[in-house]
Amino acid sequence: MTTRQILLALALAILFAAIGYNSGRFWAYLIYAVAIAGIGALSLNLLIGFCGQITFAQGALIGVGAYSAAIAGNAGWGGFSLLVAGVVTALVSLLIGLPALRLRGLYFAISTLAAQFILVYFFKILQPLTNGVSGLVVKPLTLFGRPVANDQEYVVICIAILFLSWLFLARITRTDMGRAFLVVRESELVARGMGIDVSRAKAQAFLLSGFFAGICGALFAFTSRLANPEAFEIALSVDQTAMIIVGGLGSLTGSIVGAAFVTLLPEAIERLGEFLPVAGLVSAFREMAFGLLIILFLLLEPRGLVAFVRRLAARWSGKAKAPAKRAPAKTSNRAVTAQDGR
Amino acid sequence: MIALQLAISGIATGSVYALIALGIVLIYKCSGVVNFAQGAYAMLGAYVTYALLKLGLPALLAVLFGMALMALAGMATERLILRRMLKAQIVSVMMVTLGLLIFFRAFCLAIWGPDQIAFPQVFPSGSIDFAGIFITYNYLAAFALATTLSVAFLLFYRHTSIGLMQRCAADNPRAALAIGIHVSNQVSIAWAASAALAGLGGALLATLGGLSLNISDIGLIAFPVIVVGGLESLAGALIAGFLLGMLEAFTEGMLSPAIEEFLRGFTTIQSVGALQQVIPYGLLVLMLLVRPQGIFGRAGTERV
Numbered sequence: 001m002t003t004r005q006i007l008l009a010l011a012l013a014i015l016f017a018a019i020g021y022n023s024g025r026f027w028a029y030l031i032y033a034v035a036i037a038g039i040g041a042l043s044l045n046l047l048i049g050f051c052g053q054i055t056f057a058q059g060a061l062i063g064v065g066a067y068s069a070a071i072a073g074n075a076g077w078g079g080f081s082l083l084v085a086g087v088v089t090a091l092v093s094l095l096i097g098l099p100a101l102r103l104r105g106l107y108f109a110i111s112t113l114a115a116q117f118i119l120v121y122f123f124k125i126l127q128p129l130t131n132g133v134s135g136l137v138v139k140p141l142t143l144f145g146r147p148v149a150n151d152q153e154y155v156v157i158c159i160a161i162l163f164l165s166w167l168f169l170a171r172i173t174r175t176d177m178g179r180a181f182l183v184v185r186e187s188e189l190v191a192r193g194m195g196i197d198v199s200r201a202k203a204q205a206f207l208l209s210g211f212f213a214g215i216c217g218a219l220f221a222f223t224s225r226l227a228n229p230e231a232f233e234i235a236l237s238v239d240q241t242a243m244i245i246v247g248g249l250g251s252l253t254g255s256i257v258g259a260a261f262v263t264l265l266p267e268a269i270e271r272l273g274e275f276l277p278v279a280g281l282v283s284a285f286r287e288m289a290f291g292l293l294i295i296l297f298l299l300l301e302p303r304g305l306v307a308f309v310r311r312l313a314a315r316w317s318g319k320a321k322a323p324a325k326r327a328p329a330k331t332s333n334r335a336v337t338a339q340d341g342r
Numbered sequence: 343m344i345a346l347q348l349a350i351s352g353i354a355t356g357s358v359y360a361l362i363a364l365g366i367v368l369i370y371k372c373s374g375v376v377n378f379a380q381g382a383y384a385m386l387g388a389y390v391t392y393a394l395l396k397l398g399l400p401a402l403l404a405v406l407f408g409m410a411l412m413a414l415a416g417m418a419t420e421r422l423i424l425r426r427m428l429k430a431q432i433v434s435v436m437m438v439t440l441g442l443l444i445f446f447r448a449f450c451l452a453i454w455g456p457d458q459i460a461f462p463q464v465f466p467s468g469s470i471d472f473a474g475i476f477i478t479y480n481y482l483a484a485f486a487l488a489t490t491l492s493v494a495f496l497l498f499y500r501h502t503s504i505g506l507m508q509r510c511a512a513d514n515p516r517a518a519l520a521i522g523i524h525v526s527n528q529v530s531i532a533w534a535a536s537a538a539l540a541g542l543g544g545a546l547l548a549t550l551g552g553l554s555l556n557i558s559d560i561g562l563i564a565f566p567v568i569v570v571g572g573l574e575s576l577a578g579a580l581i582a583g584f585l586l587g588m589l590e591a592f593t594e595g596m597l598s599p600a601i602e603e604f605l606r607g608f609t610t611i612q613s614v615g616a617l618q619q620v621i622p623y624g625l626l627v628l629m630l631l632v633r634p635q636g637i638f639g640r641a642g643t644e645r646v
Contacts, residue, residue: 281452
């Protein structure tokens with residue numbers, strides 16, 4: 001990460017914050033929605049893309065962040081409630097990550113699926129804490145002693161936090177800790193051989209990822225002014241995973257690009273739908289497009305938009321060679337590769 | 343008495359779940375793909391059968407035709423999508439099947455709408471009164487059909503040459519290739535069979551509880567129980583299906599009210615909600631901590 005990259009990112013952040021601050025409510029909403037989703041995608045990519053721990057509990061973790069921020073915020077903790085959300089969610093994330101010490105790959109992914117369903121169930125039934133299915137109404141965020149007045153101000157806050165999260169995580173991935181994540185992803189055996197404490201590396205990844213998922217949830221709660229269980233169902237986990245796949249696994253910039261893509265696509269389809277005489281079908285089409293998007297991306301550009309853009313750039317500049325063709329698959333059955341990896 | 347009544351309805355729905363679970367295990371054994379979209383095939387099968395019945399086909403033909411169409415759909419999915427993902431990471435494969443689930447749900451939503459539809463009466467209405475316990479013909483027929491088909495399928499898998507090739511391909515794809523078995527064709531057959539079984543299962547679920555998009559939830563709810571049974575064991579899948587049916591029936595009928603009553607005593611929690619949908623996951627967590635390979639699975643089947 002060069003100084004030039006940081007300055008470029010800062011300039012982009014200021015640009016978008018300025019646009020959002022000076023535009024109407026709808027555009028402000030779009031920008032902060034992308035920024036919030038981007039923070040979540042960053043946190044998920046750290047876990048799946050960098051550390052190789054497949055999780056489907058991201059939606060519920062964002063929910064944990066939202067509820068803890070809502071409860072702390074309503075109790076008058078102000079900007080501190082963001083931090084509370086981060087810490088609480090990091091601890092829950094660590095708890096979910098515990099089975100990862102024994103289970104790997106598929107079985108761990110299924111255990112996180114269990115965590116997702118069980119957490120959302122708790123959101124629904126813990127009436128005194130979460131107000132059940134009707135949802136918890138959240139007071140506006142108070143920063144420096146005054147409440148955040150409107151959506152335009154939320155844009156600035158969300159963009160600022162997104163930028164800081166990106167900076168922090170980009171820095172982390174270049175430390176010993178971040179490099180250890182990569183080795184754990186590639187092979188736990190090799191990691192052990194190199195003297196990396198695999199359990200510790202995993203625990204660190206879960207804590208870090210959980211912290212930012214919590215921040216994402218907190219911002220979600222404060223901007224939407226409501227924390228209700230429906231918003232944190234498995235669909236949110238799928239959305240978030242789609243973002244990092246569309247953007248590119250293991251790419252932080254890609255996470256933000258993917259978040260923008262996945263957040264804005266349904267909005268665009270909805271706008272388009274208003275011009276067509278199929279009003280009742282818009283939501284079905286939106287879902288269908290989302291499903292197709294996931295499938296097509298995984299088939300055609302499995303390394304995500306970032307790889308796609310890089311290839312385009314290489315072609316335009318003409319400096320790089322033509323992209324290396326992928327070696328033809330020798331085996332015809334998936335299980336063969338699965339067994340080779342055993 | 344209530345317990346017996348619950349057990350009967352649990353066993354009936356459980357037999358249908360077993361049919362659907364069989365397909366998940368079949369695909370996993372043969373190609374190592376965890377198919378989250380199995381519930382979508384059940385839902386699609388139910389809607390397709392409904393459409394065929396609406397066209398005026400007799401029930402038997404509609405069901406058979408529906409199964410054939412679903413087999414085609416399953417085969418097409420494998421050929422067009424999963425076969426191109428042989429070398430993809432686990433997370434990509436899982437996401438592709440989730441994408442399929444989303445797509446098929448939206449597809450059915452676009453065509454048949456979000457509301458629950460009453461499924462046409464396929465089996466004669468009425469019930470048997472057996473010493474104070476009522477068993478409707480619907481439940482009886484669903485149980486008979488699902489169980490017969492499951493057993494028939496297991497026999498087929500064990501005693502025919504296609505079944506033998508299937509087992510070879512699942513056991514050791516390389517060795518299977520070496521002795522001249524077309525492994526990728528076997529994977530296609532597994533997908534076709536599993537989608538057809540799920541399609542029938544979906545149609546049966548629709549005769550029991552009405553036709554709606556929610557049938558697709560069974561894929562995700564059945565999942566933990568299959569893991570408990572062991573992802574690589576067909577018999578485990580059958581038992582897991584029955585277990586899930588019973589678990590649901592008893593939780594809904596007896597456990598939830600008991601817990602609610604208990605909680606009302608000293609908290610303000612009024613309802614425990616859809617506990618029956620979470621209990622399998624609780625079971626799963628316990629299981630994964632104690633015996634990750636499942637009751638009937640072999641050790642060392644986890645994928646690295």
